[in-house]
Amino acid sequence: MDVAERLIRTHGYGGFSFREVADAVGIKSASVHYHFPTKPDLVSAVAKRYRERFSDALDQAEARGEDRIKAWRDLFQKALEQDGLMCLCGILAAEGDSLPPEVAQEAFAFMEFGIASLDASYPGQGARILSQLEGAMLLSRSAGSLDVFRSATQDLA
Amino acid sequence: MDVAERLIRTHGYGGFSFREVADAVGIKSASVHYHFPTKPDLVSAVAKRYRERFSDALDQAEARGEDRIKAWRDLFQKALEQDGLMCLCGILAAEGDSLPPEVAQEAFAFMEFGIASLDASYPGQGARILSQLEGAMLLSRSAGSLDVFRSATQDLA
DNA sequence: ATCCATCTATCTATAGATAGGTAAATTTAT
DNA sequence: ATAAATTTACCTATCTATAGATAGATGGAT
Numbered sequence: 088m089d090v091a092e093r094l095i096r097t098h099g100y101g102g103f104s105f106r107e108v109a110d111a112v113g114i115k116s117a118s119v120h121y122h123f124p125t126k127p128d129l130v131s132a133v134a135k136r137y138r139e140r141f142s143d144a145l146d147q148a149e150a151r152g153e154d155r156i157k158a159w160r161d162l163f164q165k166a167l168e169q170d171g172l173m174c175l176c177g178i179l180a181a182e183g184d185s186l187p188p189e190v191a192q193e194a195f196a197f198m199e200f201g202i203a204s205l206d207a208s209y210p211g212q213g214a215r216i217l218s219q220l221e222g223a224m225l226l227s228r229s230a231g232s233l234d235v236f237r238s239a240t241q242d243l244a
Numbered sequence: 245m246d247v248a249e250r251l252i253r254t255h256g257y258g259g260f261s262f263r264e265v266a267d268a269v270g271i272k273s274a275s276v277h278y279h280f281p282t283k284p285d286l287v288s289a290v291a292k293r294y295r296e297r298f299s300d301a302l303d304q305a306e307a308r309g310e311d312r313i314k315a316w317r318d319l320f321q322k323a324l325e326q327d328g329l330m331c332l333c334g335i336l337a338a339e340g341d342s343l344p345p346e347v348a349q350e351a352f353a354f355m356e357f358g359i360a361s362l363d364a365s366y367p368g369q370g371a372r373i374l375s376q377l378e379g380a381m382l383l384s385r386s387a388g389s390l391d392v393f394r395s396a397t398q399d400l401a
Numbered sequence: 402a403t404c405c406a407t408c409t410a411t412c413t414a415t416a417g418a419t420a421g422g423t424a425a426a427t428t429t430a431t
Numbered sequence: 432a433t434a435a436a437t438t439t440a441c442c443t444a445t446c447t448a449t450a451g452a453t454a455g456a457t458g459g460a461t
Contacts, residue, residue, distance in 0.1 A: 101258040102342040104416065118441050120418065173340075177379075180386035181338030183330075185259040195386045202383075202392075214383060214396035215376065222334075222379025226359075226371060229337035229352045235359075239371035261450065275407050277452065 092133045096172040100130060100182050100190065127187040130179075134193035137175045138200060145204060155208040156216060159201070160243045163220055168233050173224040180221075216243065249290045253329040257287060257339050257347065284344040287336075291350035294332045295357060302361060312365040313373060316358070317400045320377055325390050330381040337378075373400065 090111040094103035105116040105126070112119075123129035141162065148158035166172045176197035179186060186194070198217065206213035220240060227236035247268040251260035262273040262283070269276075280286035298319065305315035323329045333354035336343060343351070355374065363370035377397060384393035 097340065098342040099256065099258065099339050101256065102339065105418085106415080114440085115442065116417085117419085117443080121440065124418085126417070173338075176386075177382060178338050180382045181330075181335050182256050182259065183254065183385045185255040191386070195388075198383050198386050211395075214380070214392055215399065218379030218383050218396040219372065219376045220379065221382050222375030222377065223371070225334060225337045225378050225382070226355050226375055228340045229333075229348070229355050231352075235371055238368075239375040242372065262452085263449080271406090272408060273451085274409080274453080278406065281452085283451065 088129075088133050088136060091129055092137065092175060093170075093172070095130065095133065096175050096178060099178050100126075100186055105129075127189045130187075131189045131193050134175060134179065134190065134197065138193070138197045141197070142200065155205060156243050159205065159216070159220060160240055163224055164233075164236060164240075167224060167227060167236055171228075173228050174221060177221045177224055181225075219243065245286075245290050245293060248286055249294065249332060250327075250329065252287065252290065253332050253335060256335050257343055262286075284346045287344075288346045288350050291332060291336065291347065291354065295350070295354045298354070299357065312362060313400050316362065316373070316377060317397055320381055321390075321393060321397075324381060324384060324393055328385075330385050331378060334378045334381055338382075376400065 090108050091103070094107055094111075105119045108129075109116040109119050119129070123132060144162055145155070145158055148161075149155070153161075163174060166174070176194040179190060179194035180198065183191070201217045202213035204213070205216045209216065220243070223236045223239035226239060227233060247265050248260070251264055251268075262276045265286075266273040266276050276286070280289060301319055302312070302315055305318075306312070310318075320331060323331070333351040336347060336351035337355065340348070358374045359370035361370070362373045366373065377400070380393045380396035383396060384390060
């Protein structure tokens with residue numbers, strides 16, 4: 088799942104294969120199918136885990152007394168600067184119509200969760216803030232430079 | 245190119261094929277290769293045309309005395325509500341690492357153009373505004389509802 | 402007569418997926 | 432405690448579908 092997540096976050100749903108995952112792990116593609124019978128199964132599981140991990144990280148930030156917006160921004164920025172990875176569900180959302188329903192729904196669940204999380208602290212502004220963050224990652228990856236992310240989100244710091 | 249653009253904007257770079265384009269046009273895939281030898285050739289051409297068309301539409305809006313932010317917002321919103329399509333280059337940017345260099349560069353050119361265009365009227369805020377718009381399209385398509393786009397961009401109206 | 406746009410046919414690569422087999426670990430029954 | 436049964440996690444081999452791409456033929460337009 089770690090390997091799959093990384094591959095999806097760099098190449099998208101359609102841009103990775105069971106064989107790539109298998110090669111990276113050092114097994115055969117049939118063995119990946121053993122654990123996750125279909126591609127939607129695999130990607131749904133990865134997306135679900137991603138959302139849960141994200142939620143946990145936010146809880147920890149809250150326990151440290153951090154502002155919600157800052158927590159979101161920092162989490163995304165760290166992923167960008169440490170691994171050059173953008174939000175898993177942002178990528179999935181972009182592929183939209185070609186996603187199997189289960190996967191699309193899991194990506195949507197993340198967005199709903201994000202909007203609700205931000206709305207809780209900044210009523211009515213969740214969608215705007217999450218949009219800004221997801222878009223900033225998109226531009227930043229396109230430009231190949233973290234500066235764009237920083238510039239696009241400096242008002243959220 | 246119309247067909248290809250629509251397919252890319254719904255399924256992404258990797259999510260459409262020469263055969264789909266050909267079928268929609270009513271010819272064979274080999275005939276599409278006649279006009280655009282390779283897939284990067286086709287998609288680069290589509291992306292370039294997209295940017296030029298966008299630029300023209302902005303010029304027209306400016307001639308009508310419209311605000312730049314409003315012009316950008318309206319163009320994206322119209323695409324979403326009329327055809328359910330998000331920004332071509334937003335989708336391409338998301339696929340990032342799996343794009344052929346020429347295509348990635350064309351997507352980046354659009355983003356640069358957008359940032360510069362918005363910066364010209366709102367200095368230092370171009371990246372933020374374009375991020376917000378691209379992200380809002382992403383969330384909106386994921387939610388399958390224009391309301392999300394409106395909610396995420398109401399401050400830009 | 403030549404060129405353009407299309408066709409048919411085909412190549413090679415890769416995709417997701419499945420069938421069937423095997424060795425080792427684990428669980429159950431005696 | 433040990434033998435038998437089962438399950439786990441792999442494997443090889445293969446199927447079918449589809450991808451991008453190319454070669455060579457055809458027919459109409461200039």
